[in-house]
Amino acid sequence: MNEIDEVKSRLDIVEVISQYVPLQKAGRAFKAPCPFHQEKTPSFIVSPDRQSWHCFGACGTGGDVIAFVMKREGLEFPEALRVLAERVGVKIPERRISEEQDRTRQRLFAANEAAAEYFGELLRSAAGKGALAYLERRGVDDTTARTFTLGYSLDNWDDCHDRLRAKGFTDRELLGAGLLVQGDKRLYDRFRGRLMFAVWDSKGRIIGFGARALDDSTPKYLNTAQTGLFDKGGTLYALHLAQEAIRAEGQAVIVEGYMDVIAAHQHGFRNVVAQMGTALTERQVEVLKRLTAQIVLALDADAAGLEAAVRGHDVIQATGESVPPVDWRGLVRHQGSVSVDLRVAVLPTGRDPDDIIRADRDLWRATIASAEPVLDFRLNRAAAARDLTDPHARSELVREFLPLLFVVTDPVVRAHYVQRLSRLAITDESDILQMMKGSRARRAVRPSGLQGHRHREISPHPAEELLLALLLRVPELRDQVSGVSDDLVWDIQAKQLLAILRNHPDAESVIDYAPTELHSYVERLILMRLPLTSADQAAPLLRGCIRTLTEQRVRAEKQANQSEIAELQDRLAGGAEESVDQLAEQKQGGELDRLLERDMEIGRQLHSRGRKDGPAAVPGGFNG
Numbered sequence: 001m002n003e004i005d006e007v008k009s010r011l012d013i014v015e016v017i018s019q020y021v022p023l024q025k026a027g028r029a030f031k032a033p034c035p036f037h038q039e040k041t042p043s044f045i046v047s048p049d050r051q052s053w054h055c056f057g058a059c060g061t062g063g064d065v066i067a068f069v070m071k072r073e074g075l076e077f078p079e080a081l082r083v084l085a086e087r088v089g090v091k092i093p094e095r096r097i098s099e100e101q102d103r104t105r106q107r108l109f110a111a112n113e114a115a116a117e118y119f120g121e122l123l124r125s126a127a128g129k130g131a132l133a134y135l136e137r138r139g140v141d142d143t144t145a146r147t148f149t150l151g152y153s154l155d156n157w158d159d160c161h162d163r164l165r166a167k168g169f170t171d172r173e174l175l176g177a178g179l180l181v182q183g184d185k186r187l188y189d190r191f192r193g194r195l196m197f198a199v200w201d202s203k204g205r206i207i208g209f210g211a212r213a214l215d216d217s218t219p220k221y222l223n224t225a226q227t228g229l230f231d232k233g234g235t236l237y238a239l240h241l242a243q244e245a246i247r248a249e250g251q252a253v254i255v256e257g258y259m260d261v262i263a264a265h266q267h268g269f270r271n272v273v274a275q276m277g278t279a280l281t282e283r284q285v286e287v288l289k290r291l292t293a294q295i296v297l298a299l300d301a302d303a304a305g306l307e308a309a310v311r312g313h314d315v316i317q318a319t320g321e322s323v324p325p326v327d328w329r330g331l332v333r334h335q336g337s338v339s340v341d342l343r344v345a346v347l348p349t350g351r352d353p354d355d356i357i358r359a360d361r362d363l364w365r366a367t368i369a370s371a372e373p374v375l376d377f378r379l380n381r382a383a384a385a386r387d388l389t390d391p392h393a394r395s396e397l398v399r400e401f402l403p404l405l406f407v408v409t410d411p412v413v414r415a416h417y418v419q420r421l422s423r424l425a426i427t428d429e430s431d432i433l434q435m436m437k438g439s440r441a442r443r444a445v446r447p448s449g450l451q452g453h454r455h456r457e458i459s460p461h462p463a464e465e466l467l468l469a470l471l472l473r474v475p476e477l478r479d480q481v482s483g484v485s486d487d488l489v490w491d492i493q494a495k496q497l498l499a500i501l502r503n504h505p506d507a508e509s510v511i512d513y514a515p516t517e518l519h520s521y522v523e524r525l526i527l528m529r530l531p532l533t534s535a536d537q538a539a540p541l542l543r544g545c546i547r548t549l550t551e552q553r554v555r556a557e558k559q560a561n562q563s564e565i566a567e568l569q570d571r572l573a574g575g576a577e578e579s580v581d582q583l584a585e586q587k588q589g590g591e592l593d594r595l596l597e598r599d600m601e602i603g604r605q606l607h608s609r610g611r612k613d614g615p616a617a618v619p620g621g622f623n624g
Contacts, residue, residue, distance in 0.1 A: 007081060020035060029046060043056045044057070074234070074287075116198045151195075155192050177229070195211065207229040236276070236284055238274065239287065256352075257274060269357065293341050295342050295343070296345050343374060478501055487553065
């Protein structure tokens with residue numbers, strides 16, 4: 001038995017992983033939400049029998065206990081082995097620490113370095129004239145282009161392959177580095193005819209590439225696929241260039257694009273990084289919190305950008321304790337030690353960081369300095385999205401914001417936000433507090449299948465994900481949702497994906513039409529385990545999902561209508577003349593009768609469909 005096997009034999013993988021992730025027993029195995037990507041349902045499985053782990057979600061990766069520590073701690077194999085060996089008292093001679101694996105990784109780094117050097121040469125050749133002109137139009141000078149290792153890839157299927165083979169790299173190494181793609185009959189270059197951005201790890205080693213199309217090709221941006229070196233969910237673009245400034249300034253600014261980072265650094269703002277086109281992840285927070293306590297999300301003022309801030313806040317909450325305390329400035333206590341002060345800087349409409357920094361550096365400074373604490377941002381955003389003269393909209397505002405107050409443990413801070421919410425909703429503070437108590441009670445009583453799922457009350461209904469997974473995996477079903485409203489689903493990502501599927505029913509690759517921030521969501525749904533074995537079984541399952549979600553929508557609207565009626569009746573009992581007029585107007589207009597008749601008609605349709613499809617349309621408890 002060698003030293004590696006001896007270390008593994010003395011470790012229990014369940015015991016080791018449970019120190020990082022709360023595991024739940026699931027038959028002979030254990031499960032948990034994957035610690036390497038954001039997800040709402042557990043896809044991370046640990047097998048004590050095999051002493052292995054695997055993510056069946058977006059990661060699609062797995063391994064032994066050493067592989068887990070490598071990925072979780074950001075260590076290379078020798079370092080991870082040494083950490084575990086010290087834990088169990090095994091001495092590892094330096095010469096025996098996986099020399100072969102270390103050589104393999106070094107060859108992958110070398111392949112990426114060689115590719116970056118070649119792309120740089122092409123950028124400054126006649127072939128890269130168009131890419132160089134694009135950089136000049138964007139104001140990128142030659143010094144910055146060299147600092148960021150920018151380059152160009154020829155619009156050719158084999159150019160990079162041939163060049164690196166000539167330098168002594170094997171096909172296996174080039175595949176492992178993510179530079180080649182395995183087609184049906186041949187290998188070909190992954191990047192063709194694009195402006196190339198080198199991507200580094202925190203030590204400044206090139207681990208992959210981002211590539212921008214210079215014409216109308218899709219996708220606009222293409223990254224290296226997941227490799228042994230490149231993991232975009234755990235990578236922050238230009239961190240190795242920014243980390244010294246982040247420490248010095250006590251603040252990290254996150255933007256959305258490569259060009260935003262490049263413009264910031266060229267103009268002296270060196271504490272800026274980008275999140276690789278994905279929503280902020282737990283691992284990215286883990287990296288940044290070692291450098292600073294304050295993270296500012298600098299986002300475009302469009303819906304997608306603002307939604308990213310919401311997801312970023314949810315991620316930071318998820319990385320903390322089960323009920324992470326929040327203080328006055330919106331600081332979220334992270335794993336009981338370092339506070340993460342998440343703030344949001346909303347950019348002027350129609351402007352992005354690149355544009356602002358180049359045109360007006362003082363405006364950029366002022367925008368970052370005026371970033372709002374995340375709770376203020378979320379309350380202001382929720383209020384601005386509604387017509388608060390409508391009592392139903394005010395009720396929605398309260399229901400949306402209340403779950404965020406559950407994590408506020410400071411009574412002074414909680415009282416501040418309760419007061420603000422009560423003024424916006426025109427509701428007594430005592431009523432807001434009573435609603436909080438009722439919501440806490442409902443949260444405490446959950447179906448057994450949802451025990452341990454944090455933030456489940458704001459997660460999408462399981463039928464949403466099943467519906468979309470079916471449409472992704474069985475394209476023949478997409479014509480059945482042509483008339484389905486986006487209101488059928490609640491989650492913003494689900495709405496975006498449903499619209500894409502409706503508008504591109506024949507698309508072989510939905511990723512080509514999806515914005516970058518949806519890619520991980522789509523990939524997770526594609527990998528979702530489905531309760532079917534043939535396409536014929538998918539149709540009734542799809543109809544069952546639609547029925548379940550329609551029933552959910554009807555129940556929610558009915559509850560909202562009943563709440564509004566009860567409010568008017570309470571005001572009527574209190575003698576409010578305007579409430580009398582409002583109630584009379586609704587009654588005379590037949591509004592209440594119309595709502596009731598609509599609900600009855602939907603109920604009749606659902607009953608008819610249910611008789612046709614049978615009672616088991618949505619297995620696994622997905623029937624609402």
